[in-house]
Amino acid sequence: MSNRRIFLKSISQIAAASAMGVAIGARAQAAKLDEANPQAVALGYKHDTTKIDKTKYPNHTAAQQCGNCALFQGKAGDATGGCPLFAGKMVATTGWCSAYSKKA
Template sequence: QTNHVDENAPAATALGYKHDASKVDSKKYPAYAAGKNCANCMLFQGKTGDAWANCAALGGKQVNTKGWCMAWAKKA
């Protein structure tokens, strides 16, 4: 059983979330740039090495370390 976020759920589509950041529509989301991903986002709640972990922006659902959404903010 998993608690992975559904890419097609309204909360995810509203933020342009993709499990695979390379699938992000960079025309629609110009804030996206290669190298930005959940693993280096301050809202990612996992530990280094976790493949999936909760994200504060997506209601406590798990996101993929290789994902991205428009709420991305650089981890301090």
């Protein structure tokens, strides 16, 4: 094979690999959890901890937020983060659900 053919073949393979990487990266961005999701409803999840029904969850306090929960998988300062209870979905840092467990 000539050097030119090798070069063109290499360029096309690099372009294909780059396109695949972009597609995988786009798919990796998880969607924000919908409050109407059956799992979210079952756990009383809300995006805003101040919107929790006090009569249904009397032990809830406004200081309890996903961002300071042991299950929260986001970084400090992130608006959303992962939670193993809602696989593939992002929860709000200011959110809350009945599985809340304060970070140690």
